[in-house]
Amino acid sequence: MTEQQPFASLEAAHSAGVYAKRPITLVRGSGATLYDDHGQAYLDCGSGIGVANIGHCHPTVVQAIAEQAATLTVCPEAFHNDQRALLQAELVQLFPAEFQRVFLCNSGTEAVEAALKFARMATGRTAIVAAMRGFHGRTFGALSATWESHYREPFMPLVPDFSHIPYNNIERLQNAITEQTAALIIEIIQGEGGIRPATAEFLQAAQTICHERGALLILDEVQTGFGRTGRMFAFEHYGLQPDLVCLAKALGGGIPMGAVVINQRVGELAIGTHGSTFGGNPLACAAARASLSVIRTEQLVDQTAEKGAWLLTQLQAIRSPKIREVRGLGLMIGIELKEKVSPYLQKLMNQHQIIALNSGSNVLRLLPPLVISWPELERVVATLRSMFE
Ligand SMILES: CC(=O)N[C@@H](CCCNCc1c(COP(=O)(O)O)cnc(C)c1O)C(=O)O
Numbered sequence: 001m002t003e004q005q006p007f008a009s010l011e012a013a014h015s016a017g018v019y020a021k022r023p024i025t026l027v028r029g030s031g032a033t034l035y036d037d038h039g040q041a042y043l044d045c046g047s048g049i050g051v052a053n054i055g056h057c058h059p060t061v062v063q064a065i066a067e068q069a070a071t072l073t074v075c076p077e078a079f080h081n082d083q084r085a086l087l088q089a090e091l092v093q094l095f096p097a098e099f100q101r102v103f104l105c106n107s108g109t110e111a112v113e114a115a116l117k118f119a120r121m122a123t124g125r126t127a128i129v130a131a132m133r134g135f136h137g138r139t140f141g142a143l144s145a146t147w148e149s150h151y152r153e154p155f156m157p158l159v160p161d162f163s164h165i166p167y168n169n170i171e172r173l174q175n176a177i178t179e180q181t182a183a184l185i186i187e188i189i190q191g192e193g194g195i196r197p198a199t200a201e202f203l204q205a206a207q208t209i210c211h212e213r214g215a216l217l218i219l220d221e222v223q224t225g226f227g228r229t230g231r232m233f234a235f236e237h238y239g240l241q242p243d244l245v246c247l248a249k250a251l252g253g254g255i256p257m258g259a260v261v262i263n264q265r266v267g268e269l270a271i272g273t274h275g276s277t278f279g280g281n282p283l284a285c286a287a288a289r290a291s292l293s294v295i296r297t298e299q300l301v302d303q304t305a306e307k308g309a310w311l312l313t314q315l316q317a318i319r320s321p322k323i324r325e326v327r328g329l330g331l332m333i334g335i336e337l338k339e340k341v342s343p344y345l346q347k348l349m350n351q352h353q354i355i356a357l358n359s360g361s362n363v364l365r366l367l368p369p370l371v372i373s374w375p376e377l378e379r380v381v382a383t384l385r386s387m388f389e
Contacts, residue, residue, distance in 0.1 A: 053291075102259050112136045219244070228331060308332075319389060
């Protein structure tokens, strides 16, 4: 172990080796601030890749986890549980009335896997259509819906009968969705694919075409959900009526959790057709209930709409030959550069103590906690302006 980075070298000695690492060791977080093992503070504009919407270690969630950890953490879905029953009821309350059922799991990729299986089972069809540049997870089904070849190639063959269309291309959608299509799966804003919002026309056409041809519309809101875009769920911006909505990341307030919220149009799912040992566990459900209460009581959705609009305007006002476009919705912002983004991420972290993300090789992605303060937002804008102007 090196004295400067004792934990980094220890971790590197035993890690599977699949992750690119940044040279800091994060050991504590509070609100939108993270601290490394030397006590250095960082302003977090990554939220753990869109998880810490309510900030790090929110006291309400910490208390709920502590209480549930001392009460019951293990309860498979073979038995009823109070926290799960309450969370399910509170979760479907956030959706239109036709959404009455939810499948609980432990990650985004699991939510996508469940939605894909439910769609094939409910329709009796096998074809799945997804979007180019889309990202839906790393497990074989979700990976089959994910576009970029560098995610897919080492693992071929993937699940058969998946195809991809250009995002926002209605004509290709018309040709791709047929009577054999079980579902279309899309993001409202492509998160890993470069912070690319769908057009309202594309989304409306997707819903119309799917429902006219008996296919289900699966919305992957793993990254856009829980206030991230300035509405509780991004589909609300467009008045959509999806059939299955995949959720995860911020759902559990930092505790791993995923969910599929199911429109009654999908019909009944037969007992024994899917499952998960940890899905719906009391600890995650208690954390999720606490997180939802924080989003509600701190009015984080409305705050995000206001802060996000201001941030987007400020960043779009930066005049720089290095910036191609600034886009996004709420506090899900992408700055597309005319060059590689990684040097800028390193500079932000090492010289300015701001942690931001990439999305692809040339988009600087900002996913700050929704609790980020106005002074912290002003610091982000001032820093980026100084870097790019
Ligand atoms: C460092 C690291 O592990 N990064 C993750 C980043 C994934 C972030 N996105 C997850 C995601 C997923 C998968 O979610 P999960 O299994 O990672 O919880 C599904 N759908 C959408 C729209 C998503 O954005 C990865 O490279 O797999």
